[in-house]
Amino acid sequence: MLVALYNRTFEEQDIPTIQHILQMLESHGLQMVFYKGFYERIAPHVQLKVKPALFTGKFDLPPHVDMLFSLGGDGTMLDTVSFVxxxxxxxxxxxxxxxxxxxxxxxxxxxxxxxxxxxxxYTLEKRTLLHLDASIPLFDGSPYALNEFTLHRKDSSSMIKIHTYLNGEFLNTYWADGLIVATPTGSTGYSLSCGGPVVFPQTSSFVITPVAPHNLNTRSIVVPDDNVISFEVEGRTEQFLCTLDARTETITSSVQLAVKKENFTISLVRPDEHNFLKTIRQKLYWGIDRRN
Structure with missing residues (x-):
């Protein structure tokens, strides 16, 4: 088995854990290929039996890699989506x-x-991605996201207006700081922090969540993921922020944008003892008395 390893930053206290992971992989006979930047940072701290191969991005990641390890937090994990x-x-x-x-x-x-x-x-969980269509080239040939697409104000503290359409039919105009379109995977991320619902990963849906809406009766809405969601943006300034996961582009109101379901999925590895319910119970402290 050939495994790729990616990390974008680590603290000194993480080094023993990383050492242990590499030793475990070597002891079980797994071959490794490292993200170049990660290997250069960790090499002074670890000893490997064989000098590994390196990759710098999706174009030189070996196609016969069996699995990619993300060592870090959720942001690090989102980076790997653009690699695979x-x-x-x-x-x-x-x-x-x-x-x-x-x-x-x-x-x-x-x-x-x-x-x-x-x-x-272990099991492989298929996760839906968002695909962005735009009237100009954006996101360096990787116009997809695992968690969410967002639109935000940029150069002003004033709200922006986001006219939103489902399959060409008008849905709503959001007066807000921004708007999130989240996948089921992304429903536990930025959308959740803005009041959106938790959606099970297997649900065929998108969540549209406003960021700090002016109208307090404007809430998240869950829509089927076979919809094409398009936008027109207005504001007091000409520039706005458009994001896919942690990647950001600056756009103007003249740019036409639409998001839809991507035509491929991402597979997440889950050891048999892990599942979505266990994760949300642990991360959100459901069922735990925190009053002490």
């Missing part, structure tokens, strides 16, 4: 960050997770 694209390479997230809805495997469960991979006792 439609290659069908599964992703597994080891949480060296904080909340970790996507990078759901905590440090104390790393050994058990790797053993599950070696034994084949």
């Amino acid at each position: 694209g439609n290659s069908n390479i599964p992703l597994i997230g080891i949480n060296l960050g904080r909340l970790g809805f996507l990078a759901a495997i905590p440090e104390e469960e790393v050994e058990a997770a790797i053993l599950s991979l070696v034994r084949g006792s």
Whole structure:
């Protein structure tokens, strides 16, 4: 088995965990290919039996990689989505960050997770992506997102107006700081922090959530993911922010934008002892008395 490893930043206290992960992978005979920047940072701190191959992005990631390890938080995990694209390479997230809805495997469960991979006792969860169509080139040939698409005000503290359409039919004009369109996976991210609902990953839907709306009766709405959602943006300034996950572009009101379901999915690796309900109970402290 050939596994790729990606990390964008780590703290000194993470080094023992990373060392342990690499030793576990080597001891089970797994071959490794490292993201170049990660290997250059970690090389002084670890000893490997064989100098690994390196990659710098999606164009030189070996196509025969069996799995990609994301070592970090959810932001790190989102980076890896642009690496694998439609290659069908599964992703597994080891949480060296904080909340970790996507990078759901905590440090104390790393050994058990790797053993599950070696034994084949895991499942692959298919996750829907968003695809962005725009009237100008955006996002460097990777116009898709696992979590969400957003529109935001940029150069003014004033609200913006976002006219929103479903399959060409007018839905609403949002007077707000911005607007989020989240996938079921992204429903536990930015959308949730803005009052959106938690949606199960297998649900065929998108969540449209306004950011700080002027009308307090404007709430999130869940729509089928076979809709094309298009936008017209107005504001006191000519520039706005458009994002896909953690990637950002600056646009003007003349840019035409629409999001729809991407024609490929991303596979997340889940050891058999992990599932969505366990993750949200742990991360959101459901069923736990926090009053002490």
